[in-house]
Amino acid sequence: MKVKLKFGIGQLLFGMKQKEVEEIYGKPSKQYEDEEDNVVYVYNDHKMRLTFYEEEELRLGYITSSNDQLELFDSKVIGKSWDEIQNLLVQNKLSNFETEIVDGTENYFFEDNWLFVNVDYGLVFKIELGAVFNNQDEFDWKF
Numbered sequence: 095m096k097v098k099l100k101f102g103i104g105q106l107l108f109g110m111k112q113k114e115v116e117e118i119y120g121k122p123s124k125q126y127e128d129e130e131d132n133v134v135y136v137y138n139d140h141k142m143r144l145t146f147y148e149e150e151e152l153r154l155g156y157i158t159s160s161n162d163q164l165e166l167f168d169s170k171v172i173g174k175s176w177d178e179i180q181n182l183l184v185q186n187k188l189s190n191f192e193t194e195i196v197d198g199t200e201n202y203f204f205e206d207n208w209l210f211v212n213v214d215y216g217l218v219f220k221i222e223l224g225a226v227f228n229n230q231d232e233f234d235w236k237f
Contacts, residue, residue: 097166099207100226101236108225109235110154155225176213
């Protein structure tokens with residue numbers, strides 16, 4: 095499953111509606127509404143949570159995954175050391191990031207690509223990817 099910065103993951107593209115996602119992955123293992131009334135699909139088999147933004151006509155706007163098949167720049171990332179992934183990111187011109195530590199978990203945020211790399215005990219355990227904004231400060235939907 096390739097992480098496509100600014101676009102999505104695998105066949106999933108930011109801007110898809112629930113119907114298009116279900117055509118690819120079927121019905122989710124479960125779904126719920128978050129505190130902002132967004133609809134969240136959980137796919138246990140794919141280790142992914144997909145968030146459809148309520149204020150954006152329920153378009154896919156955010157993907158969280160701990161799937162060990164995730165690839166970024168043709169390299170698997172889950173379970174790899176942060177140092178290794180950071181080097182990979184720098185080689186691909188992603189060196190500007192913010193760091194936040196929450197309960198010992200390190201979260202590295204690359205705002206230009208709306209990418210979060212979550213690290214615990216020195217290893218990447220989760221990737222979060224969101225739709226980016228265009229010059230008019232609107233979502234840059236890819237679907």
